[in-house]
Amino acid sequence: MTSLTAASPQEAIKNRTTKYDDLWGHPKPLWMLFMAEFWERFAFYGIRWALTLYIVAQFFNGDASGQTFASNTYGAYLALVYGSAIFGGYVADKIIGSQHSILIGALIMGAGLFLIMLPDQSFFMAGLATIIVGNGLFKPNISNLVGKIYEQNDSRRDRGFSIFYMGINAGAMISPIITQWLASTLTDTPMMDNYKAVFGAAGIGMLISYIWFYIGRKQLKGVGAIKKTPTRTKNLFYVILGAIASIGPVYILMAYAGAQVLAWLLFILFVGLAFMLIKGAKKDGKIARDRMFACLIMCAFNVIFFMFFEQAGSSFTFLAQNIVDRNITDVFEFKIAWFQSVNAVAILILAPLVSMIWLFMSNKKIEPSIPQKFALGLLGTGLGFLVLVYALENLLNSNNLIPLWPLAACYVLHTIGELCLSPIGLSMISKLVPASMAGLAFGGWFLSTAIGNNFSGILAGSISGETGMTVVSAVNGFSFSFWLLTGAGLFLFIISPLINKLMHGVK
Template structure:
């Protein structure tokens, strides 16, 4: 199949500039804002809904809910590998994004149906649609900058603020919706949450459809792949993929998914190396450096994604959420906005720090930025270790502030790693498989997410989370993250050599 032209094979148009960046960045920013509104709007409610709807509020359902949540997130990100390939080789980036948005919206409305099989089928539909959407809009951000443009990292940081703008607004809106419907069971309230998320996805679809003309042909496939036939091929593939993903979630389970993702990751790595072999030693070593950083990305997300599972149950059952002497109970879902609020507040300072350090010739290398991400993630768990060992009151609760501070510390780590990783892929990947490589990045995130569900299920055990089980699990998390961060700092010079001057 003929590859889609990328920024390396097609000249980048001269875009009008807005606030120092190509104007299409801001259209992509808002498209991603509304897609993330849809994603985060329902993310906080998933595990709580499963326990309420399918286990009649029995806390013994926490383990199953955590594993299902981890498998869902894993497959959401793993599907990006196929979506990136489809965009590279068949459909182009623009049409992949539009089709993915439509499929995701359908799935979000399906999860409202109070039937476990339909619920899982809805999640499977969201997963497949996200695979077409997520890697390809990130790839477009990289393609609106010329090779060597020093603004690219800062552009990805701005784009990341769009991601987290949606992530901030969504839990506040949907958490409020769930709380004001106080005369109905929470199972019904969560369905309103899912409906609001579906509306957000529709807005994202419309926004991109209207704004895609700003891209001036970037992301459009060659003429021979721009017809109806390629679209029909992909639609048939979607109709086949959704039942397969459903079976993985309903029958295979998180452990089988972990093995499948591992095999898939090896396969992607081999494909990237094979493509790199066509370009010589430098490109081969750059791909090896990228794959090494993918492995550390797995570790980061294994612990970061406790947010929607073990941290959720911690907030619901162990954190004292009574505010102002009991006058207000802080909604569980609002904790999910702390991360996004911190990103919006801190991202400009982090971007400035990178620019300032670059100006004096001291900017940390990409591997060291990753290492900082792991270390800040470790410190977040250290805060929870302190709270669970030293601040538990007579009712078995910890104060509000440790979990909020944990989210802020994780946010600093995320800003050091995640937007830098997106930019890194567009710099290190062979030019003809940027979409595939971006899918590989999200696949490494998927593996971490699936492991996060297994860890959260272990922390909850058979009867639900306790102070003791949370302390044990979070202590393990701290030491593993700390070790990984220190190791990455030690081997950073080797990875820098493999990158051959890519900054």
């Protein structure tokens, strides 16, 4: 049998399985990781709704022609946020361990969030670049730790990742409500100035995440850490220096390369990573190699999913601002940021239900396989776009606006799709990949997300065009989204038996 837990000697990382006390049916450290991720996601989603609106307001004086630039910038930012995870995973696996990667990343992200408060486009882009570098060190490694606190064949692992995913979305639910309130009521200054309070609140959330993990990491009993030696101290210094130095190149990619150039760079990076992962897996035998192939195939479908799911921060935001009637009464308006909370609330409600459905189906031996769950996720996301197309073609009022319920319903359907795909994908990586390559493989998963996010910005930019989003452009863009997602979902259903063979019994 191929070993899936032994780490290579040069890593010197404590990847051994450690017995933890249970708390509420799961290893106790899960709840510490839950809250650290909660505050990091509070920061991330606290600015998600505001970025494109701020760019148009601050740098284009509110002109709708700035929507394309804002969407492309937002897509590139998200792409690099997730693409940087490949380097963060490698740094953790080979140099400083997951724990120190998370701590360094949290501080760098906090610095970037405070930097984007400065009302200058160059400083804004530099701030985004700083957030990207910090997130690369933070994001893949905290997910990796969740996988490490479970025994290899622990049946609770999928449910543990679903709980962890709820932590992500608890932060995502609260932060848009708080940051929208800050932007709307804190001052009487122009809206682009109020957005700075949004960015500052996110920075504070990131500092809380750092403190929470720093204090709580003792619960991990050394998992994800390396022994304190002069070599470790030197490596930490070099990693910090390298992280600071990398902000410049990331800034250049953000400010000058453009979304199309970035798409090619990310593709080349993913191909190179795929070769590295396959070469490394071959050392552990045919089964490990086949499982790695399965992971890479699923990453390709993850690209498709996030290309359309991440319209939430770009085209959906402009749709909510300009083509949705958000007036519930004469005096009460549904705020733009609250749509981001719809997704998070739906996850908090539906995640336990979906988890129970998987458990029930597992007990009945009819649970869908990992590829089939992914296919359901693609189809559910496509259905959300169909609802929007229907509304735009049939429910426009005299002001050329649609009701708010179709957009809210789209977010809920996308949430169902997300629950069938994202937490399952994280769990899939932790089950299929040798522990010695887990950080790098999680980086690969987030790199596929990055490619999808970059495409999402390109798609949103094409929907807005040169003059901003219109009803016609929205119908065309969302119809394309529905058909592509539906076709991809059906195709994945057809080939799922082939992928299952490559997984060699992993469910």
